[in-house]
Amino acid sequence: xxxxxxxxxxxxxxxxxxxxxxxxxxxxxxxxxxxxxxxxxxxxxxxxxxxxxxxxxxxxxxxxxxxxxxxxxxxxxxxxxxxxxxxxxxxxxxxxxxxxxxxxxxxxxxxxxxxxxxxxxxxxxxxxxxxxxxxxxxxxxxxxxxxxxxxxxxxxxxxxxxxxxxxxxxxxxxxxxxxxxxxxxxxxxxxxxxxxxxxxxxxxxxxxxxxxxxxxxxxxxxxxxxxxxxxxxxxxxxxxxxxxxxxxxxxxxxxxxxxxxxxxxxxxxxxxxxxxxxxxxxxxxxxxxxxxxxxxxxxxxxxxxxxxxxxxxxxxxxxxxxxxxxxxxxxxxxxxxxxxxxxxxxxxxxxxxxxxxxxxxxxxxxxxxxxxxxxxxxxxxxxxxxxxxxxxxxxx
Amino acid sequence: xxxxxxxxxxxxxxxxxxxxxxxxxxxxxxxxxxxxxxxxxxxxxxxxxxxxxxxxxxxxxxxxxxxxxxxxxxxxxxxxxxxxxxxxxxxxxxxxxxxxxxxxxxxxxxxxxxxxxxxxxxxxxxxxxxxxxxxxxxxxxxxxxxxxxxxxxxxxxxxxxxx
Numbered sequence: 048x049x050x051x052x053x054x055x056x057x058x059x060x061x062x063x064x065x066x067x068x069x070x071x072x073x074x075x076x077x078x079x080x081x082x083x084x085x086x087x088x089x090x091x092x093x094x095x096x097x098x099x100x101x102x103x104x105x106x107x108x109x110x111x112x113x114x115x116x117x118x119x120x121x122x123x124x125x126x127x128x129x130x131x132x133x134x135x136x137x138x139x140x141x142x143x144x145x146x147x148x149x150x151x152x153x154x155x156x157x158x159x160x161x162x163x164x165x166x167x168x169x170x171x172x173x174x175x176x177x178x179x180x181x182x183x184x185x186x187x188x189x190x191x192x193x194x195x196x197x198x199x200x201x202x203x204x205x206x207x208x209x210x211x212x213x214x215x216x217x218x219x220x221x222x223x224x225x226x227x228x229x230x231x232x233x234x235x236x237x238x239x240x241x242x243x244x245x246x247x248x249x250x251x252x253x254x255x256x257x258x259x260x261x262x263x264x265x266x267x268x269x270x271x272x273x274x275x276x277x278x279x280x281x282x283x284x285x286x287x288x289x290x291x292x293x294x295x296x297x298x299x300x301x302x303x304x305x306x307x308x309x310x311x312x313x314x315x316x317x318x319x320x321x322x323x324x325x326x327x328x329x330x331x332x333x334x335x336x337x338x339x340x341x342x343x344x345x346x347x348x349x350x351x352x353x354x355x356x357x358x359x360x361x362x363x364x365x366x367x368x369x370x371x372x373x374x375x376x377x378x379x380x381x382x383x384x385x386x387x388x389x390x391x392x393x394x395x396x397x398x399x400x401x402x403x404x405x406x407x408x409x410x411x412x413x414x415x416x417x418x419x420x421x422x423x424x425x426x427x428x429x430x431x432x433x434x435x436x437x438x439x440x441x442x443x
Numbered sequence: 444x445x446x447x448x449x450x451x452x453x454x455x456x457x458x459x460x461x462x463x464x465x466x467x468x469x470x471x472x473x474x475x476x477x478x479x480x481x482x483x484x485x486x487x488x489x490x491x492x493x494x495x496x497x498x499x500x501x502x503x504x505x506x507x508x509x510x511x512x513x514x515x516x517x518x519x520x521x522x523x524x525x526x527x528x529x530x531x532x533x534x535x536x537x538x539x540x541x542x543x544x545x546x547x548x549x550x551x552x553x554x555x556x557x558x559x560x561x562x563x564x565x566x567x568x569x570x571x572x573x574x575x576x577x578x579x580x581x582x583x584x585x586x587x588x589x590x591x592x593x594x595x596x597x598x599x600x601x602x603x604x605x606x
Contacts, residue, residue, distance in 0.1 A: 166519035166520060170520070172521065174452045174453075175484065179521055180452065180484075182520070184451060184455070184572070185532075185534060185547055186514050186534070186549070187534060188516075188518050188519070190514075191547075194513075195509075195510040195536050198510040199509070199561070243515070245515055245516060246512045246514060246515060247556050248512075293486065293489050294488070295486070296545075298545050298547065303480070303547045303548075304485060304544055304545060304547065305544060305545040305546075306477075307477050307478040307479065308543045309476055309477060309478055309542055309543040309544070310488065310490070311488070311490070
C-alpha cells in the first residue's frame, strides 16, 4: 500500500486538568496544523477519535472538533475502538486519502477522564454487557487483568516484581524529558516498591493512570506533501486495526472468560501476537528493522509482554533485553522513549495518536533530551478492549 | 428470618442442591465442541457461524488456577462494597477441567494470595456477593480443593500447555 505523509503533529499536555476535552483536542489540532504549515481551510477530512465519557459531543468527535475550529465544509468521521480509537481514526484518514476523497486530513482525539478506576458508562444494570458483568459479579477492574498477566510471567518465565519495577524506572527516566508527560519525574525501583499494591503483584506506580489530554496529526497524500515543498516527510507505512482470530485463549478485557480452545487452537493464543504482524506485512519490515517502539504499557509488566508480541526478543526473554539496556534510550531498540503510559497515564482516544506524534518527532530528530539517535523506522502498538488491535509503522 | 438466596444475575450458574455441585451455565456448539461462558455472551466460534442456537451445558466445577491477583482498592460501581473498611478481593482465573476455558471469579472468603499458586486445584462454590433486607445475592467463587486430591504444585510444562 502506498504511504501517506505526516505533515504535522500536536499535543495538549497530559494531566488532570478537569476541563472540557474539546479544548485539548482543539489545542492539539491547532498545533498540528501550525507544525504542518497547512491552512485549516485546506483540510478535506476531520477524522475524530471518540470519547464515551463526555456525553454526545464525545460520540461525534469529528464534528465536535471541526465545529470548535470552525466548520469549513470538510468531510467528517467519528470513530470509537476503545484505546485503539486513534489508530482507527488514522486508518480512516489514510483510506479516504487513497480513495481520492481528500488530499489532506486532520486526525484528532482528546479525553477528559474521571478520577480513579474506569467504570462502565451509565448507571443502569446491564447483565448482557460483559463490561458491566465483570465489575458487578467479580469486581474485576482493569488492573486485575494486568496483574493476571504479570503473575503468568512470574510463573512461566521466572520474572519478578523487581523486573516489573525496573520497567517503570526505565520509562520514568525517558519521561523526564517530555514536556507533554503528566509525570515528568524520575522514579527509582525503590519508589515503585514502596508504593501500595493495587493488584498483586502490581503497585500503584506501575499502573497506568487515567489522564486528560489531546493529540492530533495532519496527514496527506505524498503528492500533496510534494506540492507543499516537502520532499522527505515522515510517512505512515503500515496500519493494523486487526481483530482477534478465534479462539482468544488468554482472557482479555472486559471478559469474565477466555474463549475455549477445546475444538481448535491452543492455550497460548492471544490476538495481541497478531497485531504488529499486520503492520509489519504492510510496511514490508520486521522487528529487526525497528529503531524504536512506543508500546502500550498499561502496566510495567505489560510492557514486557509487548517485547515478545512484537518479536523484539524470544518468548520469555523480555527481562533479559530490559536489563541489558536494549530498550532504554541509547540501547538497541528503545521502547517508550516518550515515557510511555507510565509517564502519561491514558487519555483513551488520544493515546494511539500521541504514540504516532512521538514517533514523528523522533524521526525528525525533534525529541530533545529523549531523542533516539538516527531513528528511521518506528512502530507503535496498543489495543482497545473487546478486541481492537492497533499498530502503526512510520519511517523516513 | 432467613433471607432468600438468589443469583446476583440470573442464568449464569446453578446454585446446586443445598450448595452441592453448583455449576456455571455455559453454551456448546453443535457442529464441533466449542464451549462458551456465559452461554450467550462468549464470542462465537466462526466454524459455528450458521448455528443460531447454542446448547446449554453445565460446565466443570473444578479446575486449576491459571493466574491470580487482588483487587486491593474498592472496585467502582456496579460492584457492591459490603465491608467497611474494604477488604481486598482475591481473584483467580481458573482453567476448567474439561472445557479448555478460563473463568474469572473471586476466591472464597478468608483466602489470601499467599495461599495460592498457579496450577492449584480449586472447586466452585456459591457464596454471598451482597445482600439487602430480604435477599442474599449469590455468585460463584473458587475454593481450594482439599478433599480427595491434595493441592499440588503443578509441573511448569503442564501449566504452559494448559491441558
